[in-house]
Amino acid sequence: MKQQWRGGLVRRLLLLLGACLLVGVLSGQYAWTLVVGLAAYLGWTLWQLLRLQQWLQRKQVDEPPPDGHGLWGEVFDSIYHLQRRDQRARGRLQAVIDRVQESTAALRDAIIMLDSDGNLEWWNIAAEQLLGLKTPQDSGQAISNLVRHPRFKEYFAEENYSEPLELPSPINERMRLQIQITLYGNCEHLMLVRDVTRVHQLEQMRKDFVANVSHELRTPLTVITGYLETLADNVEGVNPRWLRPLQQMQQQAVRMQNLLNDLLLLAKLEATDYPSDSLPIQLEPLLTSIRNDAIALSANRQHQVSLEVEPGLSLRGSEAELRSAFSNLAFNAVKYSPDGSSVCIRAWQDAQGIHVAVQDSGIGIEARHIPRLTERFYRVDASRSSSTGGTGLGLAIVKHVLLRHRGKLAISSSLGHGSLFSCHFPAQAVQEPH
Template sequence: MKTYRSRFMTTLIFLVTGVLLTLGIVLGQLFKDFYLDSERDRLKEDAQLAALYLEGGELDEIREYVGQIDDGSSFDILLLNSRMEVIAGTPFRVGSIDYKIDPSMVPEEGTFGEADEDELIQYTKPIELATGGTVYLTFIRYVSDLEGVYNRIWLTIALALFFSFFIILFVLQHLTNQFIRPIDEATIVLRELADGNYRARVYELRNDEETGSLAGSINVLARNLESISLGESVQRARLESLIEYMGAGLLLVDERGIVTLVNRSYREMFQYDDLSIGQFYHGILPSPEVETLIEDVYLTEEVHRRQLSIRTGFNQKTYMVSAAPIFSDTGMLRGTTLLFNDITELKRLEKMRKDFVANVSHELKTPLTSIRGFSETLLDGAKEVPELRDQFLDIIQKEATRMQMLVEDLLELSRLERDDFQMELVSVDLNQLVDEVCLLLSQKASKKSIQLEAKHEGTVVLQADLNRMKQVIMNLVANAINYSPEGSRVEIAVEAKADSYKLRVKDNGIGIAEKEVSRIFERFYRVDKARSRNSGGTGLGLAIVKHIIDLHHATIDVESEEGKGTTFTITFPRV
């Protein structure tokens, strides 16, 4: 692409060349005419001097004079009679031409005559003879004799114009560099800016105020554009990052129904790839209900929200889907944006909350009903019967104790679930703690003739909350006693592995059905509700155990077979 500078220089060169050629032709013609005029004046002066010298002379003298003219002169002389016949002339010309003037064309005295066909100029002067009569003295100059002069004139003009051309070209080049080159550079930089290269700059050190101001203005524009572009790039990157990594799935559909954008969360939710971009939405969305939602937006141009249950792979999940119209500045519908929020966990927590409230209400209602019923019976007169009074008071005490245990477990669970809960970590000898728990529960085990057996395989000392860990072991061993038949055995084993410590509580009790194993750590969940209630349990023991184990960054596993017993294994990481 030609620059403005090159186009300007080309135009100027053609213009200067044309002007110089025209000037050369005009000057050449002017010099030629000037030289011819000079020759005419010279011819006239020579003729007048000769006529003045020969005026009143004899014809023979005049002929002799004409014949004696040196052939080195620059002009020829002819002597004509009254009939315009040549009667004398310069020796070298008379015999070489056939010169005759039409008498009717004899010029008046003092005028020029020209014969273009012979390429000559002439001047005729009448001379009066002494004997009377008139002859005509004609001075002739041949144009061909002037060709050398003309050539020198043309050569001089050509050389002058040639050198003038290069001088003018040099001056134009200098002026172009000073005035046009900055404009050319500015044009190049402006093209770079238009193409998005906002780092392009114009050289500002100019002597000329106008071009320097232009360069400065363009550089200010470039810096502003670069700043705006950088800010826009940062904002765009933030927006793209926000869209791509937002927790909700995002899908955009334009006014034609073509999918134009899906973010990372959407792809992960529904195992979609980018191949869906650019396709019509019908048939590629995770549910026909989503397609209906889009159609509702197109029909009403309003926001629609719907809770949908969508199967993804082998999982059934619940999503809150929001569909909103996208409008242009003129109010035209340009598409629809869909937002998918996975509320499966929220629904599960909501169900747990409802179940928890229901279970707490039920667990509190049962002892309260018993306490109220027996207290009313006592007030109605049963207190007068010692046997009934003692029996009812004993039941009221047991139910109150059970209710107190439930409240204490609820408070304990609430404390464990608090974000700011802090454990009191100390060095705990796990073997010693197991022996202590066995001693505390030995009386309870002896009532059912159950043998408590503690096994120690190596010294195990870990950093733990002593009271919480004691609570865990007592809860597991007490459950093993409660759900084991009389005369059976409960084994508590401590093992030291290369990378971990293990605590195992094994019983030979009723066991747990396979389908219920995954739920035993839920609040208020009981495998055998009747047995649990009779044993005085609140249904929160294993939930508390699970929380304490998690706080110690340990794991608890359950192995159980219905009718054969259950084994709880706690694994502590070895620090």
């Protein structure tokens, strides 16, 4: 194409020069004829450029370029063909966009596109129904200005979207939404919002059932336990062959009572998102008390329980709940470690927040069990857990306590080398010293 244009331009210039020379021969004014001819050609070229510039300024996408002759006609024709090709490409892209928008409009789940700063760029119809977004006035608004729940603001600011977030709809408190954010492109956000009200109601029914049954069982179990204690205190008047059954019934009654207490504690933890008594808690005296309780639990098994705490560490939260979580980890380390082994409780602070870890030198846990350890009643070894009197709810309680304090539980273990349970609290939960 370039060679054709170059050849055409050379031919036209040669024709112009030939015509000027011919006129010069006839008139005898070679120089003036050449100057006038070149000036005319330059003026015609400038006029064509002016036409092109005016067409570009009008910015009409579908308007064809002006007509022309000669070299400029070829230029305008080339622009026209490029324009038509671009229109066809844009037509295909628009068809794809229309199909995507039609398909997303039919979805019951809300799809929202945000820029890197969290400002709204695009959303489907379901987003208006679930979150109350309005078209077009909300375009360009920050999503945190429209979804103002404190947990959503924390979730969005932390930029850790590995787990979905569940919270009430901003337009209907009885509607429960699950929000999942994915990063793509240049740190842009794709937000998927799903209505999980039905699932939440079923889960709430399950929680209420467990809590009510646990509460109702406490009274008859207390009566049974009381009579068993009375019989055990008067063993002289009991037939000797009934002593062992009485002891076993008393042990199982105590175990059942512990199970009910743990179930009621879990129901209480699940009832709200935040602790009701959020106060500054000094970790050193709290962990010292837990260490002493762990030593008392070890008794004749002679575990070496050590404590390493950076001075001045303080968390904001519920002391009773944190004591329950840390005690579960420390007591599990004692229960499931061989006699005479070491257990280390550590607490430290860094740029990410405060960390509390319990490390034992027990037999360890297989990797396949670790993801399920915080599930209710999940046991790595049912016989071993039964012999230690565990309820199977300890780590579930730890998980829920940490969630209420915006913390996370990390578990690492290998067979024959012990286990490490670490509680990580974000910087927002740290109580700065005054």
